[in-house]
Amino acid sequence: MYRDHTRVVQIGDRKIGGGNPILIQSMTNTKTEDIEGTVKQILALEAAGCEIIRCTVPTIEAARAVKEIKKQIHIPLVADIHFDYKMAIAAMENGADKIRINPGNIGGKEKIKAVVDTARERNIPIRVGVNSGSLEKELVKKYDGVTAEGLVESALDKVKIIEDLGYDNLVISIKSSDVMMCVKAHELLAEQTSYPLHVGITEAGTLYSGNIKSAVGLGIILYQGIGDTIRVSLTGDPVEEIKSAKRILKTLNLRKGGVEVVSCPTCGRTQIDLIGLANQVETMVQEFPLDIKVAVMGCVVNGPGEAKEADIGIAGGKGEGLLIKKGEIVRKVPEDQLLQVLRQELENWK
């Protein structure tokens, strides 16, 4: 599997590549110069399960803020740089654990060299990122449009620029909002390099479309054993990105842990507000660090049978529901106490 054979890259105190667990990333949407606001958001992301955080560093104030932010957070921080190589250097001097650059937009070779020299002195990895929106004109012309082949060539060209400067502590990312182009680009890239890959679908959209595009795209890519760290990009609260990323990894059996909620689709037999109850359960279980499956079923007739694969479940009936374990009815529960009883069971779960 590609992922097992990628090089290991150390980002702060975490490692990616070489078969290490796929780490979940997100990006802050605060002004990085706003230390308090940025730290607050990162701590919320950490609590949700974020393992690497990226912050934009567009100004020298933002680069200096990195130092203070790092003192108050517990996960590696990646500085995202566009255009100004001095910001990349300043971010590293202020403690960034990794930088993300597009060598194509930070100036000439001398400037890239200055960035690489600083990275080498401090052994800081560089993520070389290319994006379908900024593919070079020559490659667009060569491949008759923006294509997976063009994106891969662009990424490998940029990697080569840095390799030629004698540095190979690298991670690569190729992003496209076209899901299938992104999939193809990763397949091609995985055949041609052994650097760890940061995978994501860019500009995926709002919660609804972004989640579907990311789940499909990342699902296909990760299922092939490609990808060492992921970011789900959503137009919304970045905490949602973490929840989605965790769910994608869990669905692919690439992560364990956390309560999985299964719920029936409801039908004419449903006798309670199952949609409301399932949503309440989904929020409630997040507090419990258990690795179990919880079922929320809409009726007492088929609910127990359909919840057979779950460790514990509740089924709603008119005025009275059921508590179920492994498909066996444990006892009847008044309808308005189903959530509370489930909570007690989880609190006492051994």
Ligand code: SF4
């Ligand atoms: S568990 Fe009951 S309510 Fe839910 S889909 Fe099955 S039959 Fe319908």
